[in-house]
Amino acid sequence: MTHPTPTSRLSGLHKNSIAERLARVVDFAGLDEDTAQHLADMGNLDPHLADHLIENVIATMNVPVGVATNMKVDGRDVLIPMATEESSVVAAVCNAARQCYGSGGFVTSTSGSxxxxxxxxxxxxxxxxxxxxxxxxxxxxxxxxxxxxxxxxxxxxxxxxxxxxxxxxxxxxxxxxxxxxxxxxxxxxxxxxxxxxxxxxxxxxxxxxxxxxxxxSNLADRRLARARATWTCEAIGGADVRDGIVSAYRFAAADPYRAATHNKGIMNGVSAVVLATGNDTRAVEAGAHAYAARQGWYSSLTTWEVTADGDLAGSIELPLAVGLIGGATRLHPTARACLKILGVDSAEALARVIAAVGLAQNFSALKALATTGIQKGHMSLHAQNIAMMAGAQGNEIAQVAAALVAQGTVRVDIAKQELARLRG
CATH class of the missing domain: 3.30.70.420 (Hydroxymethylglutaryl-CoA reductase, class I/II, NAD/NADP-binding domain)
Structure with missing residues (x-):
């Protein structure tokens, strides 16, 4: 007996309740009970609110919100909430900010709104x-x-x-x-x-x-945010590290293939704060990448130079069309909480902080590339993800991850072997 091919023409789905929609999707996709129950758990977002933010809601997607420390922006110490699923992004901002904290942190400005x-x-x-x-x-x-x-x-x-x-x-x-x-x-x-x-x-x-x-137009070139900071040679590990960062920047400035990854790293930080505050990540990303090509070729959003004192100076300029009112920024309770953590009272102040985060993110990425390589910096955090994928739980996660890092091979099959060994 043949079964009818399921159809995606789910008439009236938008009129159904969330539970009814989910049941129809579960039936269409043949989802098991555990998966259905997982999707039905809306977390800390009111289902009624979720149902009015977008169409045909069946579930929510919980993204971790971390807090970057050590940030000093225009003389004010600030904690940075960041919503992202990518390991090492939050740690990168913490490390970059710590290394320029003693030299004044980040100085910012905007061109207006x-x-x-x-x-x-x-x-x-x-x-x-x-x-x-x-x-x-x-x-x-x-x-x-x-x-x-x-x-x-x-x-x-x-x-x-x-x-x-x-x-x-x-x-x-x-x-x-x-x-x-x-x-x-x-x-x-x-x-x-x-x-x-x-x-x-x-x-x-x-x-x-x-x-x-x-x-x-999402090319908001009348709404630019800028940030600059100085890292002393002593703070970052010497002149060789400084020169390696400048060389990596020059590569990105000259080559669009490198610039695409260079700017993606910047947006790791920028988009994480934009998302945490309920702003439009797609609009900000589109504007940033278009701005990077404003001279007729795609290039770096940042600039890195050597100061007269021999230190490392970084700066960034990009469009940041973000707000404090309207949309998810006002409606989403997590976004409102993140704005309270930031302590900003205007869209301009928010844009200034986001620009500083983008510069910090870029510093850490370039430093890693110019010294140990990006993989080593990612390895310990990535190893934890691989350990969990292999089935590690609780204290097992750290133990399996440490074993993977020690071997220099972060793979699921090796993690499963380590987990089996650990469990005897």
Missing amino acids: LMIAQVQLVDTPDPAHARIRILERKAEIQALCDACDPLLVELGGGFRDLEVRIVDTAGGPMVITHLIVDTRDAMGANAVNTMAETIAPHLEGWTGGRVYLRIL
């Missing part, structure tokens, strides 16, 4: 004249935009400037209008998207073109 909304006009008969006609309407556009969000204006934000670009494409020239908006302590996507929607029909009337896209 400006976001860009884009409105795309196509089939405009006279693009150059259309551009000028739009610019002539700046005051009218400002009034339309500010009327979309009076509370934002009351808080000191709102429309700030207007740009109009002519972009040559395979389909002909497009007239692209940029609304520059100060979104203050919000990430700002909803605010600027509403403004773009509002002015779209006016742009068509003024130019004779047709509007298609009306949406923010």
Whole structure:
């Protein structure tokens, strides 16, 4: 007897309760009872809240939240909550911060809290004249935009400037209008998207073109965060280590294949804080990588140099569109708790801390690469994960992990052998 092929057309799934949805998914995928019970455990997130954050909720994904220590940012000691599943990320920030704590820690700055909304006009008969006609309407556009969000204006934000670009494409020239908006302590996507929607029909009337896209840009290059710090040669192990870090940076600055991994390491730290605070990791990552290619080629987000005193100086600059209000930042209880741990009172302060974390993460990665190699630094923490995969529990985890590190071979099959030996 043949069984019917399961169909993914689960009609009305969104109308079901969480338990009903899960039961239907369990049936579709043939999940066992233990797996079903695991998914049904929503942890410390209220199922009602989870059901309203995204669609078709059946479970939650718990990511460990660790705390990085030793961080001093603009003279203030701060603990950094980081949500990540990757071993050694939190430890890397702790170690980097400890090694520059005595020389003042991290100094940060920002360019402000400006976001860009884009409105795309196509089939405009006279693009150059259309551009000028739009610019002539700046005051009218400002009034339309500010009327979309009076509370934002009351808080000191709102429309700030207007740009109009002519972009040559395979389909002909497009007239692209940029609304520059100060979104203050919000990430700002909803605010600027509403403004773009509002002015779209006016742009068509003024130019004779047709509007298609009306949406923010995640290349938030008007919302940059910067951090710098100095590590003394004595603190990091000498001039050879310093020179190795500078050489590794120069490799990343010149070669996009290296720069991709170099910047991924930076984002290990950045994204961990962004996620812990309920902000949009995908938006921040997209903006950072686009910014790394702003000169026409993909390069490093950081710069490493030797100071006049012979010490190591690092700096970072990247777009950080993060907020303290709206979305999961306000709704998710863990995100709210992480913001309390950070003790930040503005989106700008949060961005400053995140930039410092990115620089710290990069320092540790480059130091490991320039000295012992990245694998040795990862090995002890990775060995614990492998030990657990082999079935080790409790005190067995540390013992099996130590045996793997001692052998210099961190593999599941070897971990199983060590575990069997340990259990006699």
